[in-house]
Amino acid sequence: MPRSSYNLAKAAQKEDKVAEQKYTTMATKKVECPSENKAGPVPAMMTGDPKATPVGVIVLQEWWGLNDQIQDCGKDISCGVKAVTIVPDLYRGKVTTDNEEAGHFMSNLDWMGAVQDIRACARFLKEQGCKKVGVTGFCMGGALSFAGAALVTEIDAAAPFYGIPSAELCDVTSIKIPIQCHFAEKDATKGFASPDEWKPLKVKLEAKLKGLEFFSYDAPHAFTSKVSPNYDKGCQELAFKRMFEFFQKNLA
DSSP, X not given: OOHHHHHHHHHHHHHHHHXXXXXXXXXXEEEEXXXXXXXXXXXXXXXXXXXXXXXXXXXXXXXXXXXHHHHHHHHHHHHHHTSEEEEEOTTSSOOOSOHHHHHHHHHTOOHHHHHHHHHHHHHHHXXXXXXXXXXXXXXXXXXXXXXXXXXXTTOOEEEEESOOOOTTTOOGGGOOSOEEEEEETTOXXXXXXXXXXXXXXXHHHHHHOSSEEEEEESSOTTTTOTTSTTOOHHHHHHHHHHHXXXXXXXXX
């Protein structure tokens, strides 16, 4: 390699390292977004500075609530996408590790109110300085990511993970923005995100949507959660690599 090319390559590597370190060490703080949800303003954890970063990503919780795992996930996505991330507390303070209680929390959720919270977070990020905002989420948050993509005009791209909203909440075939879907081949959540649900969904979306990417993985439900017994490191890293590249492309 010519010395000039070598020096340019080394300089680029150094710049990438500096950028990665910047996002890795970026501070997380609690914010509050004015929301039309009848529950009032939505509290959230934000990583990064929207005045200094033109890209924002909303990260939506699983049915457990705003636990450490989803907050750490928000930080990972901030670093991977090089974006500001905001993780709203859709349950407003309720967190659990119990499946039955989590099921009650999810069943009692005002889903349209949660969509209003997504809109609130998107507006907050854009008012603070972000030019474009994406949304991603997992399980319950994945279903809400679809809803955000269909119903919130402030959202510019979406990457839902293993969750499908009810037809009463939204028509997923009405989505007009780029969307990248991630589902699990061994998902056993019958009636929500198992292959019996996502395979027909894939066919329906492929017939209607432009800008669709749809991936499935040889893994069970919640394979991206590092605290889940279903965690699959290889599948999680591949899915996140795809998501990072998708947001970098469509939120630029």
